[in-house]
Amino acid sequence: MPEAIERADLEDALADCELRFAAANPNSERRHHDSMSALPGGNTRTGLHYSPFPIAFESGEAQHLTDFDGHVYTDFLGDYSAGLYGHSNPTIMAAARNALDRGLVFGGPNEHEADFARLLKARFPSVDLLRFTNSGTEANLMAMVTAREVTRRDHIFVFSGGYHGSVLNFRGDGPLNVPFPYIVGTFNDAEGSYDAIERNKHKIAAVIVEPMLGGSGAIPGSTDFLSALRDVTTKHGIALIFDEVMTSRLAPGGIQEIVGIVPDMTTFGKYLGGGFAFGAFGGSLEFMERYDPVNRRRLDHPGTFNNNTMTMAAGAAGLREVFTPNVAVSHNLRGDALRNDLNALFGKRDVAMQATGIGSLLNIHFQRGVITDVSDVVPQDPKRALFQLAMMEHGYYVSRRGYLSLSLPLQQSDLDGFVGAVGELIDQYWPLLH
Numbered sequence: 001m002p003e004a005i006e007r008a009d010l011e012d013a014l015a016d017c018e019l020r021f022a023a024a025n026p027n028s029e030r031r032h033h034d035s036m037s038a039l040p041g042g043n044t045r046t047g048l049h050y051s052p053f054p055i056a057f058e059s060g061e062a063q064h065l066t067d068f069d070g071h072v073y074t075d076f077l078g079d080y081s082a083g084l085y086g087h088s089n090p091t092i093m094a095a096a097r098n099a100l101d102r103g104l105v106f107g108g109p110n111e112h113e114a115d116f117a118r119l120l121k122a123r124f125p126s127v128d129l130l131r132f133t134n135s136g137t138e139a140n141l142m143a144m145v146t147a148r149e150v151t152r153r154d155h156i157f158v159f160s161g162g163y164h165g166s167v168l169n170f171r172g173d174g175p176l177n178v179p180f181p182y183i184v185g186t187f188n189d190a191e192g193s194y195d196a197i198e199r200n201k202h203k204i205a206a207v208i209v210e211p212m213l214g215g216s217g218a219i220p221g222s223t224d225f226l227s228a229l230r231d232v233t234t235k236h237g238i239a240l241i242f243d244e245v246m247t248s249r250l251a252p253g254g255i256q257e258i259v260g261i262v263p264d265m266t267t268f269g270k271y272l273g274g275g276f277a278f279g280a281f282g283g284s285l286e287f288m289e290r291y292d293p294v295n296r297r298r299l300d301h302p303g304t305f306n307n308n309t310m311t312m313a314a315g316a317a318g319l320r321e322v323f324t325p326n327v328a329v330s331h332n333l334r335g336d337a338l339r340n341d342l343n344a345l346f347g348k349r350d351v352a353m354q355a356t357g358i359g360s361l362l363n364i365h366f367q368r369g370v371i372t373d374v375s376d377v378v379p380q381d382p383k384r385a386l387f388q389l390a391m392m393e394h395g396y397y398v399s400r401r402g403y404l405s406l407s408l409p410l411q412q413s414d415l416d417g418f419v420g421a422v423g424e425l426i427d428q429y430w431p432l433l434h
Contacts, residue, residue: 010382010432017389018052024393027068028056047080050400051385055392060087062409065397073397074414078405081214081246081361084271085318086409092274095317099309112312119319120272120280123253126242126262130282131291132306136245136269137165139279140208141178142301143265144168146287147206147239148180149299156180157197157207157238159187161216161374164208164243164267171216171374187213188221188372190228197232206239206265211255214246216374217365218357218403223259230261239287245269245279250332250359252325258358271323274314277305322408332359334415335406341419349426351433357404364402366433386429394421 022029032053035042043049059066063086065073078084085092099112113132121127133139144156162170167178183200185193187209197204207229213219233240242263248254249271256263265283272278282288290299305311323331339362342355352368364387365371366380388400396418398404406415426433 007382010386013429013432014382014386014389017386017393020393021389022052024071025053025055025067025069029053031056031068047399050388055397062086062088063407063411063414071395073392073395074410074417075397075407076404076410076418077397077399078407080270080399080403081249081405082270082273083275083405083407084249084360085274085322086407087275089274089318089322089408091317091321092314095313096274096276096310099313102309104309106309110307110309110312112309112316113307116312116316116319119316120268121282123319123325124248124256124266124282125253126256126264126266126284127282128285129288129291130280131288131301132312133279133281133303134277134305135165135279136243136267137167137279138303139245139267139269139281140164140168140241140243143239143241143267143281143283144180144206144208146281146290146299147241147265150287150290151205151237151239153203153205153238154181155183155200155203155205157183157185157193157200157204159185159193159209159213161187161213161219162208162210162243163213163215164210164245186373186375187219188225190222190225193225194228194232197229197236197238201232201236201238204236204238206241207233208241208243210243210247211259212247212250212358212361213374214361214403215401217371217377217401218361218363219371219373219377220356220358221255221259222372223261226259226261230263233264239264239283241265241267241283243267246361247358248272249323249328250361252328255358272315272318273311274318276308276311276314278311278315327408331406331408334410334412335360335362338362338406338415338419341415342422345419345423345426349423349430351426351430353426353433360406362404362406364404366402383433386432387425390425390428391421394424396421 032042056068057065065075211221240263244254251257268280339355346353355362366383367378391398
């Protein structure tokens with residue numbers, strides 16, 4: 001099919017899908033327009049916006065979401081990995097209700113925070129001590145400033161396509177980024193990254209890396225690449241920070257367990273709060289002992305809600321009773337199987353599609369060829385939009401960028417149904433996806 005005709009047909013197919021979407025969701029559309037009087041563009045979280053307007057939800061239970069128009073979706077987005085436990089896990093709900101019943105905002109230590117910290121420390125050998133924050137963004141900021149203070153250097157080595165929070169976004173120009181001096185490397189380029197760090201060794205305080213690029217398309221870092229970072233940072237006394245805000249769920253001890261690499265610091269967020277606002281950063285004594293309030297060279301880290309009782313109670317209950325090491329292994333095996341099933345389907349139907357990722361975090365791309373870096377990703381915004389809206393017509397909630405995050409309550413029938421719906425979508429739009 002000539003490219004111009006294919007593009008016109010794709011635009012027509014998307015326009016038809018958007019018309020059906022709007023007709024089926026008048027209450028969500030009304031809410032969207034009404035919210036514009038108080039929120040810029042009706043939005044307070046950029047990633048949740050998509051055209052023609054985002055679906056709004058009134059309730060969630062287990063793996064299902066119900067929107068303002070009464071449609072029920074099986075949730076395959078999992079709130080961008082924050083929703084690992086689903087929407088109503090009884091253990092999490094009981095822990096949160098118990099904390100709520102016993103009162104809020106104590107302004108002092110509580111019974112849950114040390115317990116939660118010990119549970120986290122036990123899973124991650126890189127963590128001798130840790131501090132809680134309120135988001136992954138804050139955790140990454142704290143890890144960076146800690147490295148700058150301890151090493152007495154100022155530059156941060158990052159990677160193109162990396163995302164470490166709303167003010168640490170290297171997927172584009174990043175006009176809102178914290179104004180640290182950055183050096184930007186190429187993800188999965190072991191030799192090039194090693195050499196760039198060598199050249200700048202006297203001014204780099206930290207190298208921060210997502211062991212798998214999340215927001216840029218679930219692109220795993222190779223063991224050779226991550227090992228090269230560990231080798232060169234160890235050689236020159238540079239802090240290696242693994243941003244495992246998303247990926248800590250991919251094994252009992254995160255990706256660092258999978259690849260067998262121990263960073264100097266690790267950052268956490270998302271699901272670990274049990275559905276409540278959460279972040280944490282931890283690492284070796286060299287970096288973390290400076291936060292001991294009686295340390296002569298102490299670093300201060302206040303934060304009103306660092307140890308809020310709801311997050312501490314829900315987070316501890318989740319790790320202790322729900323997302324146990326055995327559950328982590330079995331859940332991620334399910335994700336691997338789903339990714340393999342999708343790729344087998346794409347190969348069988350001969351479409352330019354592929355699923356990348358590790359375990360329970362996946363991303364669907366609309367292209368052929370190996371993807372090892374964000375520069376390999378071909379922009380396919382109309383196809384992404386068509387896929388999202390068409391899958392929602394089938395009753396599956398997914399992100400606009402093709403990102404999938406599997407929650408624990410999903411059943412095998414849900415996974416099979418998802419693959420079946422993707423197959424029907426391919427049948428319907430095969431000339432546009434081939």
